[in-house]
Amino acid sequence: MSEVIQKSTLLDYISGEIEPKGTSISIRAINERGRATLNEVAFPTRKDEDWRFIDLKSITKNSFVSVDQAGTHEVGDISEYYLPEAMNSRLVFVNGEYNESLSSIDDLPHGVVVGNLADNADHDSVKSYLGTITNYEDDVFAPFNDAAFNDGAFIHVAEETVVEAPIHILNIFTDAEKPFYATPRLLYVGEMFSKATIIEEHIGLADNVYLNVPVTEFKMFTTSNVHHARIQRDSKQASHVSRPIAALDKHAEYHSYTICLGAKLFRNEPRVIQNAEEVDFTVDGLVLIDGEQIADTHSIMDHRYAHGNSHQLHKVVVNDTAHSIFNGKIFVAKDAQKIDSFQENRNLLISDTGKVHTKPQLEIFADDVRCSHGATIGQLQDEEVFYLQSRGLTEQKSRELLVYAFALESVESMEVESVEKMLLDEVIKYTNRDGK
């Protein structure tokens, strides 16, 4: 059986042909490119170094159909997921397809385009940059998205334009008769001196099986600035394999923040590429998993030019038999002097059966840099629990408070108030379970 899997491509787990569906030339070209790659690249197995800890059964035991064959349920009222700060800057995609009636993009500043890719396929930025930022080698998932997407979100912020309201990209997944695949796509182009906050959210409304393979591309010109929050609240039966990538020109600032709460299998490969000197970026994350969830983050902070600051704090709480994997690479090229890069992965195991694998990696070819990394795996300290108990808190409450405190640091950096509050509620919900 393993021999069969090794020889398979992702297409073997998809029912039916992946036909190019893009209505524009630029999207169809990417579809064709993706299809060609998919036929060449084998589906990963545990024999591949980058996949050796991950169990892909939640993908391989299913056969996924396209959304139009899945018998998807109606989306219903989703207003509870709207952000008050983004009532007029929201794009909604249901099972990967753009839903205009649930979206609202009024009142954006002049020079800002927020809309779906299909309708903006002739925009110069779409033609120039769509599909050009992703660079995942020997990968099947980015090419799968390339091959299958026919729409997605497009954001273009013109020169010297600041978008005050956060832009909310809401990917909603409904219940369905059959497991389906979805390929959300997001292209962000920030021109010189532009600034925006992007909340990219993935929400599963039911407990069904689906395969969510999003690709997000951030093209950031000189002195552009973005805060990008990715909140993954997929169905606990879903698989989410994402490829978020940002390319930064001089003086660009990109701050990303990924929260993983849902999905049975979460594989995230954030990458930030320094394409000029003097950039600043973060690749932070918070993972709260329990049950049999697997959360695997493989990140790359790619310094190719001098004077870059980068920072990564990836915090993980593991309960039950959940399994977290972290592989964070910091690359510093030969001429990329004066790089200041810091990476930290902190794991808190609150059950005896949870698993953590962590592997921070530095590959530095320059000689005048300051790069450091660290990883810790710990359990709640008895002394800390006793301290709080001696103040009158029950053992359970003491443990909850300590887990909450561990996660809090990450949530506090969220700049949108309603998102911070929602995340705090999620953290409380998570920590209120039996944390022993």
Next chain:
Amino acid sequence: MLEIKNLHAKVEGEEIEILKGVNLNVKAGEIHAIMGPNGSGKSTLSKVVSGHPEYEVTDGEILFEGEDITEMDADERAHLGLFLAFQYPVEVPGITNKTLLREAYNTIARANEREELDPLEFEDYIESKLDIIEMKDEFLSRSINTGFSGGEKKKNEIFQMAVLDPKLSFLDETDSGLDIDALKIVSDGVNKIASDEKAIVMITHYQRLLNYIKPDHVHVMMDGKIVKSGGFELAEELEANGYDGLQKEFAVNGEAQ
């Protein structure tokens, strides 16, 4: 208020007893000092009385206001009015002093069927206690003991004691690591909290704390037992002669009696 009878205890899972038959009676309104050399079992006694799960009581009992608390969890003892000021207070980044104390205060209030305080009421209440340790408002919003100096940590313990208003407090080497100014502030704080209805047990190496908080009773602990009790003069005697004389007096075949 507190009656400790023939208390024997060891670290859970290990063989060697640390407490080897401690007897102690503490009445309301009294201040006791337990002195003794390192390794005599003083801190263990405070942890066992507070219900630290690391220790196992192998014999004897602890009665608090007549109730046997020997098997109770630490939080249940705190609800009854027991408090331990830690020698090494734990740092908890992310949780503010105010958050912990409000949760603790209201948990204890609920357990005793007293009225809980809402955030605003609690704010007033907690601020009224800041003077006791001469701390500013911002102290309340800082994470518990995180980045605190040694002196601030000890002040924080006394501040928590003032807020939670326990009947009986164990102060485990509250004087260690304090400069003279901080020692005065901490001692003044304890004296302000002390009353006829409360009791305090101080654990200390040195007499200097006792110059600021006058104990009614002084006990000397050695090798897991209280070997001598007396008044303040016993502390003065120890300060003058050290523990050597007593160790010789009570050591028979290398074991204290």
